[in-house]
Amino acid sequence: MTDFPTAEAAEIKVSFVGAEAEEAFDALELDRDDGRRRAIHFWDRPRRSAGAEITLPLLEQNVILRLRRDREGSGSKREADLTVKLRPCPRLPSPWLREREGEQWEFTVEEDRPGPAFKPVLAASLQAEREFEAALDAERGSFGRLLAEPQRELLDAVGLTDGRLEDLTALGPVHAVRWKQEWDELPRTVTIEEWTTDDELRFLEVSVRADLEDAPEVQELLTRALRERDLTPPLTGETKTRAVMTALARTLGL
Template identity: 30%
Template sequence: MKATAERGAATREQVAREIAGVDAIEIKVTIPDAQIEEALNRYALSIDNDEERFIYFFDTPDLALFEAGVIARARRIIGDQHDSTVKFRPVNPSEVSATWRAHEGFKLEADASETGVTKSASLTEPVAKGLIKQVIAGNKGIGKLFTKGQDEFLAAMGRQPIDYDSLSILGPLAAHRWKFTAPACPWPITAELWKRSDGARLMELSIKAPAVQAAVAIGGFMALLAEVGAERDAAQQTKTRWALEHHAAALRAAAAAQTLVPDAERALANQP
């Protein structure tokens, strides 16, 4: 009994160290495709009670931004305000200016998943209706989706300015989002179901809790998911990486195919 209590205290202290400086923690678990239908049925989630979104990421074919810890994305939310976000991780909360903390679209969070706890900072700004579609159609540049304030935010946090002209469009991801409650969980649950262009799906379940409840929330949420038969993703993929790597691979394949055509034409031209 004493040993159990000591282990519990040690866990709480470890979690407290990992999330020091943040106000809240978001605990995430990914659900592989084989378990999605069970989760949807369990919590009565359907397209009749969801929030529909289309998500676009912006990066290079070799994911230079993502590998540097930066995420640039835009979301079309059907029936609601569209937005764009710049996010980076990891971050040291002590280096974040109070100026940014006061901004309405700023978030400083600890994300807990199967792979551990990572602190991140992000700044989200509203995007005018129709602008995302214009950018995707090539009528306006990607940089039009991001504000001067978002560029200043990256610079203030010591990140390199984004060269928007060097980025490609990765997406869209068709997404469905739900918020619901479960009797065994004291925190509201958010579910997001993403579908890629190849038809593959990935679902993420998450809760947000105050930092002071972090250790209890992590243990309780993971136990809840185990009880309903959900499996943790063996590949430990966040939905962002899962989406980006697929679309980046498609960009690289398309670029390779384009270089093969001129090579083949030159080879034919050189034949006797």
């Protein structure tokens, strides 16, 4: 028997792209030296269709495989984590209908609410801590060994067995910087994350978490707080993960 897992929290997001991301960076007075620098890679099996469009089969099945690791260098924590994300989340068997955790892994369920419409999308994520050196090896091609056993079980529950996870291609790196800030207007910590790629694609996302019953109010508070910082939330939204993965796939010369 399967059902949709229940979310009790929401992540409310407003994303700025390109020149708007640069303007937001300046308006928020960000300094990259104050943020946590990470490298991000995704895995999929990109193809170019007859119409020259890039297709990403795993993403089309609403499955995201994402590795984050600290950038090497002075002050690096040398930490890494791998996330299996289902968005929108399908029906799942009973072990996955509630949040749970184990040694070095955590399964969470929440609503993603991206602006400007803030339409809720059910998302389930299983994040597992990984060894830093193993993360570096995965970026060079040995992805299969990086999956934790609970992640394999979750992927199997949505029909992605080990055989369907062979010959995946690493898409990256995305250069990420993350800041945590306390804004007087909002009840919880604000997360700001900048993503850039070598071909100069740029995103800046401002997000805050809230209990489901508080989400509509927090959406208004976040929008108002951005306007008070001379930032007008974009009238259209774009999922940064899809845009970045597609852009990275184009660089492969398919």
